[in-house]
Amino acid sequence: MIIKKAKKSLGQNFLIDKNIINKIVKIGDIKKDKTVLEIGPGYGNLTKAIANMHPKKIYAVEKDKNLVIFLKKNLSFLKNIEIIEGDFMKIFKQRNFNKNITVFGNLPYNISTQILAAFALQNKWPPWYDSLILMFQKEVADRIIAKSKTKAYGRLAVLCNWRFEIKKHFNITKNCFFPKPKVDSTLLSFRPKEIIQFNIKNPKNLENVTRVLFSNRRKMINKNFAKLFKNSTNVAEELSLNLNNRPEQLSNEMYYKITIKYENLTN
Ligand code: SAH
Numbered sequence: 001m002i003i004k005k006a007k008k009s010l011g012q013n014f015l016i017d018k019n020i021i022n023k024i025v026k027i028g029d030i031k032k033d034k035t036v037l038e039i040g041p042g043y044g045n046l047t048k049a050i051a052n053m054h055p056k057k058i059y060a061v062e063k064d065k066n067l068v069i070f071l072k073k074n075l076s077f078l079k080n081i082e083i084i085e086g087d088f089m090k091i092f093k094q095r096n097f098n099k100n101i102t103v104f105g106n107l108p109y110n111i112s113t114q115i116l117a118a119f120a121l122q123n124k125w126p127p128w129y130d131s132l133i134l135m136f137q138k139e140v141a142d143r144i145i146a147k148s149k150t151k152a153y154g155r156l157a158v159l160c161n162w163r164f165e166i167k168k169h170f171n172i173t174k175n176c177f178f179p180k181p182k183v184d185s186t187l188l189s190f191r192p193k194e195i196i197q198f199n200i201k202n203p204k205n206l207e208n209v210t211r212v213l214f215s216n217r218r219k220m221i222n223k224n225f226a227k228l229f230k231n232s233t234n235v236a237e238e239l240s241l242n243l244n245n246r247p248e249q250l251s252n253e254m255y256y257k258i259t260i261k262y263e264n265l266t267n
Contacts, residue, residue: 011108017176039105121203132190141186198256
């Protein structure tokens with residue numbers, strides 16, 4: 001494989017370590033009747049390993065025109081693959097995929113959290129995919145799985161833990177990529193929860209509430225809480241919420257409860 005010029009703007013760091021590629025595919029446990037979607041296949045290293053598991057169908061969404069040409073030429077021997085040229089974020093919004101798809105992605109770093117948030121907060125639930133197997137910069141993965149009362153805890157953890165079971169699989173050193181990135185990576189998988197304990201009607205409200213409350217990490221939440229609720233002390237009392245806390249001291253569950261209150265009072 002000859003990599004001519006990797007595009008930084010598209011987060012291009014290609015996986016070159018066969019062991020890691022096989023380990024990633026194994027996590028998907030791809031059966032023969034499975035449909036797989038890959039975000040950003042690049043030169044198709046992971047794609048080929050997925051194809052070896054003989055899924056029913058593979059969709060591969062790639063934004064880089066040159067890579068699409070490369071893939072169409074080099075993967076044409078695979079009869080069950082559809083290479084889609086475009087920006088995954090656009091295709092995610094436009095296209096209806098079948099149910100029970102397994103999604104893989106060594107995500108472009110610059111839009112990895114944006115892609116994950118779109119999956120986590122889509123209106124239709126249960127979603128069309130049954131699991132997401134995604135690679136992130138290690139620091140981003142740490143934020144996704146962070147527990148409350150830790151430094152890494154923030155909006156991303158609150159948003160992602162609402163409807164996902166999240167599992168950390170392993171770290172991947174920068175040496176497994178070409179070009180070599182500055183940071184290590186982590187592989188996480190996400191399964192939509194069967195039962196969502198907190199019935200938030202509009203995911204946008206969770207985005208709003210967390211945006212407002214985390215806007216000032218070092219300060220007590222009282223002022224920001226008052227931006228969300230007119231009668232903020234009453235609401236706090238009903239929730240047994242101490243307004244002198246800082247945003248990272250609240251639990252995920254508390255953010256979901258606050259959002260449900262917010263939704264009931266504003267809509
Ligand atoms: N999966 C490959 C490539 C990972 S690099 C491997 O592991 O080797 C990330 C890939 O995502 C690149 O091929 C890049 O061109 C592609 N990409 C970047 N932004 C994208 C977007 N918005 N939609 C789809 N693909 C994108």
